Amino acid sequence: MPSSPLSMRSLSSSLFRSLLFLFMTIFLLYILLFPNPLLRSPVASTSAVPTPAGSGPGATSVRHLLFGIASSARSWPRRRDYLRLWWRPALMRGFVFLDSSVGGGVADDLPPTRVSADASRFPYSFKGGLRSAVRVARIAKELVEAVDGRFAPGDVRWIVLGDDDTVFFPENLAGTLAKYDWERWYYVGGRSEGLQQNMAHSFGMAFGGGGLAISYPLARVLAKVLDSCLVRYAHLYGSDARIFACITELGVGLTYEPGFHQVDLRGDLLGMLSAHPLAPLVSLHHLDNVEPLFPSMNRTMALKHLFEAVNVDPARILQQTVCYDSLKMLTISVSWGYTVQVFEGNQLLPDLLSLQQTFTPWRRNRNIVSGLYIFNTREFPRDPCERPVIFFLESVSFGSDRINSNYSRHVTNDCLQGRRLTKNLQQIRVSSQKLNHEIWQAPRRQCCDVLPSFTDMVLKIDIRKCKDDELIAMQP
Structure with a gap:
């Protein structure tokens, strides 16, 4: 018996809905499994965004x-x-x-x-x-x-x-x-x-x-x-x-990139290296034309000594960390792997980021521009008693989960009687964790604490990440 036109239309409508549902299901699965590049956000699809260091097996090394x-x-x-x-x-x-x-x-x-x-x-x-x-x-x-x-x-x-x-x-x-x-x-x-x-x-x-x-x-x-x-x-x-x-x-x-250093300077690089930019140290140049980086060493010995720290924690080398001892009124500036400077009194962080002018220009002439630099500088005091007490790297070692670096006082015998708070201080011991290169994606300076010590001959420092709302300043 032939089907009626109504039943044929019902069958066709049901088949169309089934096919449409099947098509939509397949299309949604395709979108989920094989996303169209045209549907991706512009930020995700552009390679102009820097690739984070160490991100996956394809990271540059x-x-x-x-x-x-x-x-x-x-x-x-x-x-x-x-x-x-x-x-x-x-x-x-x-x-x-x-x-x-x-x-x-x-x-x-x-x-x-x-x-x-x-x-x-x-x-x-x-x-x-x-x-x-x-x-x-x-x-x-x-x-x-x-x-x-x-x-x-x-x-x-x-x-x-x-x-x-x-x-x-x-x-x-x-x-x-x-x-x-x-x-x-x-x-x-x-x-x-x-x-x-x-x-x-x-x-x-x-x-x-x-x-x-x-x-x-x-x-x-x-x-x-x-x-x-x-x-x-x-x-x-x-x-x-x-x-x-x-x-x-x-x-x-x-x-x-501020970590590349031409070093168009002469003399003592202490002021430059102790206030390195918030960036990894990439290069140094013209080292034949400056004083050895460490006292009582020749240039090659001094560089080898610096690389003892570099080989332990390359990302942290020369990174400046500042902390305060509010009880003794001391300001401590750590240039990791190189030097620690201890100032008597409160030194504000922005002032410490300016380079002490221990160096001289590459070329000296009557042109006033020859003595100008592309960074902020501050005077290195002529009076030795107004200078910070300087400690240079002595040794560095890698413990189970911490890196320990020791710094010994650079004795010049020019102002021992004038330093009331640091007169007996001979050594600084710094504890830190290895710094990951990923920090340079959004660099933030780290903080440090002055730890209790049983003697006034030793100062102990612990470097750590700053808390979210922590300020690097002398606290009352």
Whole structure:
């Protein structure tokens, strides 16, 4: 018996609803399991947001860095001990570029050497400058050409350029660069400390002695066009100026990181290193032109001593922590792994962040600008009795869950009678936990406490995270 039109319409309507329900179910499952990139939020989909250091197996490490170190046959024999302090043969890749070959064979604890290609065909017209700047600038090109295509994508993420007297702090360098998406174009480095140097060259230039880093995709493009830039910029002084000019023509600006230090200074770096910016220490330069970092040591011994602390807690090295003893009216400024300064009385934190001018300008002349800097400074008192009592690193050790560093008083016998509160103080013991590089995503200075002590010869300090509403100030 044939079906009625009404029953056929009912059947069709029921089948349509069933099919529609099935389609919607499949569509919702697809959206949940395979989200459309177009539906993601703009923040989640853009790679312009810095990638946190240490986030997952793809985080940038020292293994992803390729170093190009500029040297010469003349300077390499006396400067290679600097590289031995920070080079990690099992972890790092790179070359030292020389102007001519040197004897002595290959050292297992140093990067291999290469003789730079002949750059005599390029012009150089800066009066009184060094023509070697052209050769050194081309290291950026020769470094890429030496390795391009030999590694898997992502295996080399940054090229890092420096001089043979540039001392890098590798873990901090990698941690700093890990904040950025290496697949985009980045040009990272620091400025000169001297205002005059920046005015003469550029505030937008990464000064090469302090080291500079170029993301690998940008480095590959730079390698293709660099030679043409060298012809146009014959009038510039240094290699870093030529690289800066060419990267500028590619439309890329400087990403400034305060941990790169050109050290265009002379004299005693105490004032600079004891008030380091709230950023990881990435590099130091020109150490042949300043006093040893620790008293009673030569330059190499002093750097080795500093690296004893670096190797225990690289992220914390030189980080300034300030705490107060309100009972004794003391202000204690810890530059971890280097020095502790004890001031009698209440010193406000903003004042302590200014650099004590223990150093002198790179170039002294009648131009008033030569004595100006790009950071805040304060006078280092001429009267020894008005200066803080200074304690230098003696030893550092790693316990079960704490790091213990000891600092001994630097005795100068110039104001023992004038220090009533600190006259007997001989040693400072600092306890801390290892600092994680993730702190640099949103840096906050840490706090510290003065712990009870049974003798006035020893001061005990405990460094810790600050509480949410805690102020770093003398409490009544």
